[in-house]
Amino acid sequence: MTTRPRIIIPTTIKANDVIEVRTLITHVMETGQRKDRDGQPIPRNIISTFKARYRDKLVFTADLHPGTSANPFIAFNLKVSEPGELQVEWTDDKGTSVVEKSAILLS
């Protein structure tokens, strides 16, 4: 998780729109199945939890498993009735957690 994750939302949002929130983060998503050159297993390290909060309320979560690709892209929908802050949190097996925020304004 070296580069900053991204949250992409539509540029214009009206009240009561259902928008698509697209998120992207850089992560190896090591499955735990692979071995290194010496034949030693490479320990599993994947982003296992994904949480999205809107106006401090949990609106969408995901438990990710090794079947999710590296650099996970996750898109979900959100019904926007009031402006507020969208907060997305990714946590990997090592306990490293990254939070990215995006302000949702109504036009």
Next chain:
Amino acid sequence: LRVAVSGRRTVLIGGASAFVLGGLLARVAGAQTVTQSLAQATNQPGVPATAAAPAPAPTVVTWESEMKRILADGQVSEGKLALDIPEMAENGNTVPFSVTVESPMTAESYVRSLHILTTANPQPLVAAYRFTPDNGVAHVASRMRLIATQDVIIIAETQQNAFLVARRTVKVAIGCCGN
């Protein structure tokens, strides 16, 4: 079973490399090293075996067992569940997909979760997504790994504990996760 097989492979590789190393060292340093590295070669296979023995037998996770766990005793019912995934995936490392479940997404009736499973990946689970009525639409898009041609199964669960299931075969040209 899978764990046991991969364990054995490690042992064999370990044994073989020690043996090769033994041969090289013998040429350089003579007979004493040979006996030493031979001892190493005979010890080596024992190490992972004894280390693995006391561990409780890991329960094998298959897509069938995962499906049973997710469905529990719930009822599979009719419903509209759309899985959008390529019929033929060029690159198994990243296969884009999206799922939409028809639901009013109100507090009284909404899709609670969506599970994605694969039938041939060594680890069958892709993800489990959990929705709330605030999502407005029960829709998710992501990318999955597919090791070979296989079926993708999606299971949606409504808040009334009804399950909707869909299954689709995806042909994979180049599988993911090469060692």
